[in-house]
Amino acid sequence: MNDNQLQIQGQGEALFPTQNSFTQTGDKNLQVVHADIVENHKHETMVINTGTAKEAQAMTNVATSGMNHDFYNLIVWGSDEISDNYVTIDKSRALTEYMTESVFAAFTPLTANKLSEVFRMPTIITSENHYYGYTDDDHMAKYGLITDIREVSSGFRIYFNKLNEIPQQRLNELSEELDLWSTTHFTEFNRSHWSIKNIDLVTELKKAGIPVLSM
Known part of the structure; x- marks a missing residue:
């Protein structure tokens, strides 16, 4: 394991050290939570199925405080x-690329309080484009919430609850609106990673005619 990696360590410490670059060093920590919620929203029922008391702590925060629409996770x-x-x-x-310096600084160090905001952000979870810069019309991305994050030998296992599906090619077409790095032959959807964007995802999707559930 090198220094340019997230690590989960002792409770109460930061996941990232405070610094002004995208190179991470030093000890880091991740406090994880996830939950069970049934939320009625505009005559639609949203059911979040997970498991433990820690999960409930995070998801109750989403239910009571609402989504954080200032940012979104892209996985x-x-x-x-x-x-x-x-x-x-x-x-x-994991949180090391395709992020502006201001967003990186806002979540560095990623303390328990900042991590609770990550759980409140709407999230896009998907697989890589099938081709360079675009994908098939039936390739669906998942929209939802992160419910848990656990460190495993191969990296970070990020659990999520799906609320909607979105055609991924539509997201490719919205690269500018969603602050996605892209060229004619390559987009962020062509590389596995986890980043945070300073964009109101729900508003931008609805402006593009893509309805999604929000809290």
Whole structure:
């Protein structure tokens, strides 16, 4: 394990050290939580199914405080379709790239309080584009909430609850609106990683005619 990786260590410490660059060093920590919620929103029922008391702590925060619409999580994983309720991101690609300096600084160090905000952010979870810069029309991205994060030998296992599905090619087409790095032949959806964007995802999706659940 090198210094440019997230690490989960002792409770109460920071996940990232305070610094002004994208190189992470030193000890880091992640306090994780997830939950069970049933929330009625505009005549639709949203059910979040998870498990432990720690999970309940985080998801109750979402239910009582609402989503954090100032930011959103983008999680891109592998080349296979996502069928389970979690993905695993390499530590060297977790909150280390495709982020503005101001967003990186806002979540550095990633303390328990800042991590609670990560759980309140709407999240896009998907697999990599099938082609360079675009994907098939039936390739669906998942929209939802992160419910838990656990350190495993292969990286960070990020659990999520799906609320909607969105055609991924539509997201490719919204690269500018969603602050996604892209060129003609390559977009962020072509590389596995986890980043945070300073964009109101729900508003931008609805402006583009893509309805999603929010809290």
